[in-house]
Ligand SMILES: NC(=O)C1=CN([C@@H]2O[C@H](COP(=O)(O)OP(=O)(O)OC[C@H]3O[C@@H](n4cnc5c(N)ncnc54)[C@H](O)[C@@H]3O)[C@@H](O)[C@H]2O)C=CC1
């Protein structure tokens with residue numbers, strides 16, 4: 464390629480015919496390609512990429528060396544976020560997609576789709592109060608995934624996760640593409656919070672703490688198994704009750720502190736990237752990648768449940784059981800299952816009706 468051709472490619476990148484869509488067919492393929500010798504990497508789409516979670520999540524995924532192509536889709540502001548993030552001197556190519564007409568192109572060929580699209584809570588609301596709006600958003604996005612990248616791993620962040628994951632599953636079943644190994648509700652923020660709060664109480668380094676959090680992602684369905692914390696911690700009953708309550712209500716703590724300006728975004732983006740990175744390492748074939756997630760499950764009588772899962776080349780390779788529970792955790796489990804049953808049924812009915 465001569466100098467004129469190189470400049471033509473760069474100016475096409477800066478002044479593309481349609482700035483809304485810096486994507487395939489725009490003549491920009493290969494602009495900003497990975498450094499020579501770089502590994503091929505994975506293709507990742509973020510749906511809801513211009514939101515409070517979407518923006519820091521997009522930034523952190525642009526920094527992830529396992530990502531070669533990053534598609535940023537939103538119904539608003541995708542071009543601005545894309546232009547901004549595309550200036551970061553990391554390897555992944557970034558393309559932006561705005562609005563429903565560009566959704567299919569955003570999804571085609573993706574290995575991993577992360578969904579933080581939808582409205583967040585305000586003080587006084589439960590996550591279930593978001594169902595009315597977010598259920599339809601997740602259904603529409605899942606329909607497009609079934610059509611354009613049915614083999615992709617899907618990470619659902621949009622609340623209420625206890626219902627949006629069953630919604631996506633029903634959409635995929637209808638389309639004949641459902642693979643239980645590929646669909647995961649992101650509950651990593653509960654684990655991140657649990658590690659932080661336990662470290663505070665026990666004066667430990669949070670990076671060395673591992674708390675399994677099972678069940679689901681709302682109130683009493685968030686069940687930290689404090690009897691299984693690593694390193695083992697001799698909590699008093701008071702500490703157990705304080706920690707369980709704080710972990711179950713961590714989201715509300717942030718919603719109230721933000722006082723109407725939304726819910727957790729930065730810690731959520733951190734948690735989403737931690738989980739997405741684990742999924743990509745699994746896809747790459749790394750051994751022993753184990754994280755908690757809300758997945759199709761036989762661990763209880765419910766069709767979905769969060770527990771530790773082993774991530775591999777096909778997504779969820781193994782769903783682990785709960786291990787030995789103490790009396791307090793067994794009582795918590797019964798409460799969690801009762802609420803989860805209704806939330807799962809609500810999601811399933813929404814698609815079946
Ligand atoms: N799983 C978890 O642990 C957590 C989940 N969440 C949930 O994540 C969701 C997003 O939260 P935020 O980013 O704070 O909200 P936000 O309102 O800041 O951003 C949402 C983004 O979604 C976009 N959007 C709306 N409809 C869309 C559609 N049909 N297709 C694509 N994009 C669409 C909006 O334009 C906006 O950019 C909420 O439902 C929230 O409850 C939040 C924190 C933790």
Ligand SMILES: O=C([O-])CC(=O)C(=O)O
Nearest residue numbers: 584622652714715726727
């Ligand atoms: O609480 C909310 O609405 C957002 C969320 O899921 C969390 O922060 O865990």
